[in-house]
Amino acid sequence: MKRFALIGALLLGIAALTAAQKQNDPRAERIVQAYEDKLNLRGLDLTSTFTLVQKQEGQSDRVLRIRIYRRDAADTFTLIFQYPDSEKGKGYYRSGEDLYLYLPSTREFVYRNRKDDVGSTDVRTDLFGQPKTLEQYWATYQGTATVSKWECDVVRLEGKSLDVSFPVQKWFFRQSDGLPVKVENFSLSETLLRTFYYIDYAPVAGGKFLFTKLLAVNHLEKNQRTLLTNENIATAAIPNYTFSKAFLEEQSR
Amino acid sequence: MSGRPWPAALLLAFAGLAPLPAQDLAEEDIFSAEAFDQSVADSRAQEQADRLEYLVGGTFLWSNTAVATQAFDGYTAAGAFAAKAFVRLSVPSYGSLYLGYNLRHTLYQGDGGTLDSTLPGADLFQNTYDLSEFYLSFDLGKRVFFRAGNQLLAWGPAFVWTPVDFVNLQRLDPLASVDLRKGKPGLRLHVPMRQSNLFLFADFSRSVDLDEPDVDDLARTALAARWDLTALGFELGLSGYFGRGLPANFGLDLSGRLLGCDVYGEAALNVDFPAEAVDWAASVGLQRSFGELKDWSVQAEAFYQSDVRTDPLYQGEWYAYAALGRENFFADFLDATLSGLVNFSDLSYTVRLAAAFDPVAVLPFTFTLSWLGGGADREFTWYTGGNALSASVEVRFEF
Numbered sequence: 079m080k081r082f083a084l085i086g087a088l089l090l091g092i093a094a095l096t097a098a099q100k101q102n103d104p105r106a107e108r109i110v111q112a113y114e115d116k117l118n119l120r121g122l123d124l125t126s127t128f129t130l131v132q133k134q135e136g137q138s139d140r141v142l143r144i145r146i147y148r149r150d151a152a153d154t155f156t157l158i159f160q161y162p163d164s165e166k167g168k169g170y171y172r173s174g175e176d177l178y179l180y181l182p183s184t185r186e187f188v189y190r191n192r193k194d195d196v197g198s199t200d201v202r203t204d205l206f207g208q209p210k211t212l213e214q215y216w217a218t219y220q221g222t223a224t225v226s227k228w229e230c231d232v233v234r235l236e237g238k239s240l241d242v243s244f245p246v247q248k249w250f251f252r253q254s255d256g257l258p259v260k261v262e263n264f265s266l267s268e269t270l271l272r273t274f275y276y277i278d279y280a281p282v283a284g285g286k287f288l289f290t291k292l293l294a295v296n297h298l299e300k301n302q303r304t305l306l307t308n309e310n311i312a313t314a315a316i317p318n319y320t321f322s323k324a325f326l327e328e329q330s331r
Numbered sequence: 332m333s334g335r336p337w338p339a340a341l342l343l344a345f346a347g348l349a350p351l352p353a354q355d356l357a358e359e360d361i362f363s364a365e366a367f368d369q370s371v372a373d374s375r376a377q378e379q380a381d382r383l384e385y386l387v388g389g390t391f392l393w394s395n396t397a398v399a400t401q402a403f404d405g406y407t408a409a410g411a412f413a414a415k416a417f418v419r420l421s422v423p424s425y426g427s428l429y430l431g432y433n434l435r436h437t438l439y440q441g442d443g444g445t446l447d448s449t450l451p452g453a454d455l456f457q458n459t460y461d462l463s464e465f466y467l468s469f470d471l472g473k474r475v476f477f478r479a480g481n482q483l484l485a486w487g488p489a490f491v492w493t494p495v496d497f498v499n500l501q502r503l504d505p506l507a508s509v510d511l512r513k514g515k516p517g518l519r520l521h522v523p524m525r526q527s528n529l530f531l532f533a534d535f536s537r538s539v540d541l542d543e544p545d546v547d548d549l550a551r552t553a554l555a556a557r558w559d560l561t562a563l564g565f566e567l568g569l570s571g572y573f574g575r576g577l578p579a580n581f582g583l584d585l586s587g588r589l590l591g592c593d594v595y596g597e598a599a600l601n602v603d604f605p606a607e608a609v610d611w612a613a614s615v616g617l618q619r620s621f622g623e624l625k626d627w628s629v630q631a632e633a634f635y636q637s638d639v640r641t642d643p644l645y646q647g648e649w650y651a652y653a654a655l656g657r658e659n660f661f662a663d664f665l666d667a668t669l670s671g672l673v674n675f676s677d678l679s680y681t682v683r684l685a686a687a688f689d690p691v692a693v694l695p696f697t698f699t700l701s702w703l704g705g706g707a708d709r710e711f712t713w714y715t716g717g718n719a720l721s722a723s724v725e726v727r728f729e730f
Binding site: 131133163184185187189190193226259294318322324327328 | 586
């Protein structure tokens with residue numbers, strides 16, 4: 079009987095310890111919250127054009143152009159591939175937790191999760207929507223580090239569920255303005271998969287920011303990287319119809 | 332030449348003229364916005380140079396199917412190629428030209444034992460080619476979009492039964508691995524509006540009738556129209572199809588999200604005014620993905636029509652379909668689907684278990700086992716004369 083009590087107490091202890099570990103570090107939470115507040119565009123509609131240039135060893139560069147329509151207040155966005163011809167008409171539509179990929183060749187919507195590589199490049203769809211870091215990850219503070227010429231706070235994130243773009247991430251937030259400059263993305267077994275470098279940001283209305291240049295380096299494919307440029311940024315109101323499957327279908331016709 | 336050669340050298344290195352792996356670049360170089368811009372500009376120069384864009388693509392399918400009677404005293408077997416290939420030429424400022432062809436070729440075919448029917452004859456030395464689509468697309472100031480030529484229309488959200496698809500020559504076969512339908516010759520006009528779209532289609536398919544050369548053929552051009560609207564999270568479509576000597580068709584379709592499911596429905600009315608005859612058909616369905624990675628999915632659809640037709644899946648009055656799918660089943664190269672289709676009018680049915688394999692560096696293939704049941708000479712057992720077991724292997728790739 080005593081043995082069972084001991085095992086029970088041990089299990090309870092382990093459970094309590096695990097629960098304690100799976101909490102946000104308050105300092106990390108503050109840093110991430112401050113960054114989310116700056117990049118969250120609630121109250122604004124956003125339209126912009128992304129150019130993705132993928133460089134792969136031994137192959138000519140791939141250029142993709144994507145138009146994005148984003149409305150953070152409704153937790154939705156629509157992405158439409160505009161270039162090249164082979165991708166034209168494809169698109170993503172996010173509505174809350176639901177993400178659809180539209181394939182014009184078969185005229186079907188395919189349900190996707192956050193691990194989907196956009197256009198087979200080195201970036202995933204979460205990069206285009208509003209950040210929901212604290213909803214998706216546990217955050218812990220890991221001290222400071224220097225990235226290029228900036229002193230940064232380092233925050234480690236662990237996914238709360240499987241449906242996250244990467245299970246483990248390490249974010250480097252610039253202390254001067256709280257914006258991230260580098261993100262290391264790891265597998266569950268802590269293999270470094272990709273690193274994102276936020277090269278430049280642009281201010282949007284209301285003290286908000288958008289990244290305008292980003293470099294994604296793939297560590298599994300030698301010398302493979304994707305350069306993202308965000309241009310033609312506008313915050314004019316977008317018709318509701320844009321955030322629907324019908325809009326994607328219509329654009330592909 | 333300035334006296335600061337290092338930044339220029341770094342720029343060149345990053346621009347790819349003397350490429351350095353990104354993994355090896357120092358972080359201060361990576362954060363150079365100028366080098367970043369130069370690298371993007373170099374790659375985009377190629378995009379700007381390609382004034383005439385062209386795209387060649389298609390789908391190729393090699394299928395092998397064997398069907399055995401329930402008592403294993405009769406069988407049919409067939410192997411065939413089916414392909415759909417297309418080329419699209421675009422000049423962004425003018426428009427584009429699309430040409431698509433379907434190909435069918437039988438590799439082998441046979442039957443034996445006790446069967447109630449034989450397979451249709453096939454020529455193993457000839458291919459069958461069909462013009463799939465051939466059209467010219469252009470627009471007027473991005474306000475009105477035109478498409479002239481043979482084309483398929485995609486009206487209505489249903490997956491299996493599409494009552495509002497009354498314009499195309501053939502309904503979509505949801506069980507077919509490649510869509511080999513032929514488009515209709517016509518002129519389509521599309522006017523996008525703020526929250527809705529208007530489509531008009533002039534159907535020229537009856538303008539030539541070799542059996543009736545003296546008829547005023549152009550007057551037999553039929554007209555179709557569709558208006559779709561998005562409101563309150565739902566997409567609503569109203570459509571119609573009218574022509575001299577044809578029954579009038581009216582359609583209504585709706586799709587959206589309800590209680591975490593994608594729901595959709597279509598209803599169509601066919602009115603033959605001279606004969607004072609009215610038929611109607613409707614389908615409703617839902618789809619839902621679940622699981623932490625949304626890799627499980629369920630789908631169900633039901634269909635009713637007041638008048639039966641001869642096309643497959645339209646031979647009875649009442650039908651239902653259900654499917655359970657799992658992506659990345661045991662491994663990330665395997666998707667599995669269990670589905671069932673039943674014709675409630677003659678109580679015949681088919682149950683299919685499909686395993687789609689897509690291993691790295693190997694052609695993707697799908698293995699399907701089906702049970703065709705319900706008794707003799709029903710819709711799903713007509714070929715075999717009774718219950719039957721079917722097995723097929725399909726190799727499919729897209730290019």
